[in-house]
Amino acid sequence: MAENELLAAYKSIPIVTRTLLTATILLSVSLTLGVVPFYYVHLDWSLIIYKFQLHRLFTPFFISSLGFNFLFDLYFLFTYGSQLESSTYAGRSVDFAWFVIFTSIVSAIIGPYVGAYFLFQSLLISVICLWSLSNPERVVSFMFGFQFKAIYFPWVLITYTSIMSGAIIPWGMLVGVASAHLYYFLNHTYPAMGGPNLIPTPWLLHKLLPPQEIAGARFTGGGTTENVYRAPAPAAGDISSPTHFAMISAFFIYNQKGEVLISRLYRQDLKRSIADIFRIQVISNTDVRSPIITLGSTSFFHVRHENLYIVALTKWNANAALIFEFCYRVINIGRSYFGKLDEEAVKANFVVIYELLDEVLDFGYPQNSEADTLKMYITTESVKSERAIMEDSARITIQATGATSWRRSDVKYRKNEAFIDVIESVNLLLSVQGNVLRSDVAGQIMMRAYLSGTPECKFGLNDKILLEKDPSNRRRTSNTVEIDDCQFHQCVKLGKFDSDRNISFIPPDGEFELMRYRTSDNINLPFKVHPVVTEIGKSKIEYRILVKANFSSKLNANGVVLNIPTPLNTAGVTCSVSAGKAKYVPAENSIVWKIPRFQGQSEYMLTAEANLTAMTHKKAWSRPPISMDFQVLMFTSSGLLVRFLKVFEKSNYQSVKWVRYMTKAGNYQIRF
């Protein structure tokens, strides 16, 4: 039985790798045993050409000296060869065979010039090299746990061999690396840039190596099916062929390692293999300087969220704002469905995500994407929903296409309540001289509506323009706020707001963002910061930071944190504070001062001294600004107030409304 298992294991190795392994073992062993004479196998072009010793074209690639290293080499060949053949090439053994042949030809041509007559090492390293190029981000451990990225693997091996053999340059291996890189360029990089594949797998090989039946699975050769490794063919110039179309052509979600978690193609102009291009160009690139990358006529839009990359592709001059908004929306839907959208959530719910993507994006055109409506017919508990869908389909479809697509009509609550949260983020940029360079407030009005039926809501603020229109309110204008601009949830009737500045709407059920506004007039800055930072010589910096709360003493701020940057060469910091705790955090290059509770009108002081180590290069410290974080409840920097919220419903129920205000730090930065 054991023998049978061994045979089965042997047979389970993909065919090309298997052949390579067998040939190597047979030849090397027989050479060592003396069955084959040594002078009969090395590469020598003159003998090939003049004496017609054709076997010399093959033998040099399978000769290795027996020993400990031989086992290593076989192991490498087995591991990386079969990985390439079965996963990178997705079982297209023909293409893998062509790779081996191509690199062998190149090595055989270059080899003799550099004195390499036995080319097993170059064959092996070219396999490893292609593997490392295809999996650049994988972590490889080598020799007692020494870890590095796969892309460096060939070079580590070469160095290792060179050292072990006594500082002899392993030319054979270098030749192998060169040939693999040449192959990768011609077959992958160049076509990825839009060029033709200059080294297509010869037709003859397809004949010789028909699709293999391996372990019951049928792999097809050629490029008609999923083409995992090869870059897509460039857009053909033929007008009638479907090469390029508007809007989103494909949508992917990747994790940080570049593994595809969700892949959905909407148009035939792209292949799944395009996913690899993004991984190479963006995820493995440390210096990405734009959220949009265009290669040829394919554009990749990406948004990073938690530990994910949300990526949309288009081959058209598409609406970039729309695509990014759609990516944001996917994140929101994910949050609404799964609590948060991260790798774990995506993996745990991928089937639902596919269902959602099929629904919210049709042929690359975003459709109704209100989570509330979607939840009526796409749910995580499939069984329950299915019966519901069958029964309610007509109602659902009206909902999904109707004028109030965001609300179901059958909502019922025993107690009708509505909560309004006014959340303001204050942005501040203070110059070195203490002048306000810019200050503005980005406000958000969140609403949680627990109201039955189809309620019509009217909402009023102390908005200056509105109040000035109304003559009875003239005298109160001192208490108004001038809003620079505002934006509303799609439930708000924009036409009505435009004509008489009334905010009226039928709210979605549950929590939503009713409006966003922006104002830059008369802003009450909750905190004033006076930094005095002096550099004493080159070895010391003195900080004296005074913070004053500028709001009513009846209020309190929570979670006040100041981040005070220190130079990169800070050795240590001593600091003392009149409230809270301060400590130096080397990882952030800053002193972090936390004051959990900060009463209005009070002021606190930090004094600190940073000792610097001597620096050799003379680049000056760029002095990033001090940044601040805080939350103040029941306070709005803009002075905005909610004046009323009226709810009208057919059944005329009473409803209870609550308002809460909060101001928090947006970008609160003080230069010094």
Next chain:
Amino acid sequence: MSDAKFFQRGKIHELRLELNSDKKDKNHTRKKATLKKIVANMTMGNDMSSLYPDVIACMAIPVLEVKKMVYLFLINYAKGKPEMALEAIPTFRRDVEDPNPMIRALAIRTMGYIHVDKVTTCLIQPLRHCMRDQDPYVRKTAAVCVAKLFLQDRHLVENAGFIELLRDMLVDSNPSVVANAVAALTEISERSDHIQLKLNMAIASKLVTALNECSEWGQTYILESLMFVVPQEPGDAEMLAERIAPRLQHANSAVVLTAVKVIVYLMNYMSKDEDIANMCKKLSPPLVTLLSSGPEVQYVGLRNILLVVQKHPDILKNDIKIFFCKYNDPIYVKMAKLEIMFRLASEHNVEQVLSELKEYATEIDVDFVRKAVRSIGRLAVKIESTAQKCVEALLELIQTKVNYVVQESIVVIKDIFRKYPNQYESIIGLLCENLDNLDEPEAKAAMIWIIGQYADRIENSDELLEDFLFTFLEETVEVQLALLTATVKLFIKRPTAGQELVPRVLKWATEEVDNPDLRDRGYIYWRLLSTDVAAAKAVVLSEKPHISTETDNMDPVLLEELLMHIASLSAIYHKAPTTFIPHCKPRFLIPSPTLRRQNYGPGRLIHQDSYEHLYSNNGEDEFDATAKQPHHQRLSYHEQSFEQVAEASIGNQQYYEQKINAENPYRTDTTAASANKGGGVDLMSFDL
């Protein structure tokens, strides 16, 4: 129930066994689990197509979740296995007749994705029915499906009456249906040689009414289609713009930017200046609000703002503070902001801008710092009153001794010298202290130019030049040309100091260097000097033309085209879409009695001529979606020529350069000599 466990490589034969197992399978839980494994493997890129027959067999299971997974599988693999796709047809046939509208829509939607001729043939009849289905969800799905069908077989769609059906949908009672029909028509029109979407005011007005009830995406599609309205009567454009304006308050930036695009477009057809000014006022706040979205949308917004303010400088002219960079803005946002800051800088705000720029020049990112330094120099050239302060700022920066800052400063100081001759020569001494640090050709050439220009003021100019000449043969052509000219200038200004150097340089330039430009220039100088020194003096020391930052302005024809593509990729790259999207129809302002006169160069005229030629035989100004292009021969000639241009340049350019965000894409040049009109110097470098 977590599905994460399915994310592992599955063996095909095992999956097949699981699918075909005879074990009791209550509620099909087993089948579902296996299908999930298959979908997970598909996601990971493992080829599952050999499971085709087994998966198709699952179509019979009456569970919606299973059906959806099977459909997903079909969409993925049908193209490679057309014969297998046929087996799915009976199920599709049943589904399109299903009483449940969700099932009908699902079947139509999925069939549209399967590019197999037989499936397409089976789709035609049901699709017609679905376009008139009583359920709006089915109708809206069917509308998009026509666009899908068009990509497979455009003749079929054009000749089988689908366009007419779509057109009827424009007046559907349901807003989602209208929006999707509009989207489908727009796409078909953008690709077809025969079909051109034209909307008259009556239809446009109906569409605008539908806007109020549409989903946000639907609003975008409808707004997009309004770009095909050509106002004919005075007042049309004003009325339409007025009705679209409320969209500027929408929370979705796609709606806002598309509305901006339509309004900017309609302004071309407004007669009164005050109407335009009025509209401009409405545009400012929403554009600023874009900057409180996520960084990606901010970036899109900023690149578009840069376009809009070039055409309408009044917009945002008082809002420059909004564009000051935050320390933690992503680099792409910072770069885009910097450009707008420079554009909006004026007498009133220049002090603030300058102090900001000085701040940025001390930051870490090299490209950003360089751009900041360069902007300081350009500011000096742009606004005369601030030149002194800019020069002081640059000198301060030079004192920092940070290598790239020094070099960048020297490059822009050269421009300042050209713009304001004989004002700032006192700083030359300071510049000369940094000669040894120069290693970039551009900075070297700039410094050499300064030495040559002021050879008579700099005491040791001959020594300085001689130092540079030491490596003459290794320098780049740019530096060699500068050296040649500077040496000749030195000789003319101070014959005694230069007489030794000149013959040496001339000899190198004419005998040792291969570059023809350099050689020719060498010969010209040589001949001039040896025949008529006075003439040489007149040529070499002639008055230079004035430089200004006007050369930064975009070519007005290109700007006009880009404004019609606001929010799109081409507006972000500031490149006409025809340059990177093959076979894309160019857009231009279509003449009408109300079109404002555009005073551009002859380029515009050519466009309009060809336009007249193309469209003159079309119907009146009624909506005419199927108007056949009488001269489509001419049109395809156009397309062909774009393609040829694109191909030709592919041949010339290195493929490596295709990546758009190539290094240092923001470099600009203010010298008149390098003013590269129309080629777009001030663009992200985008080579195709």
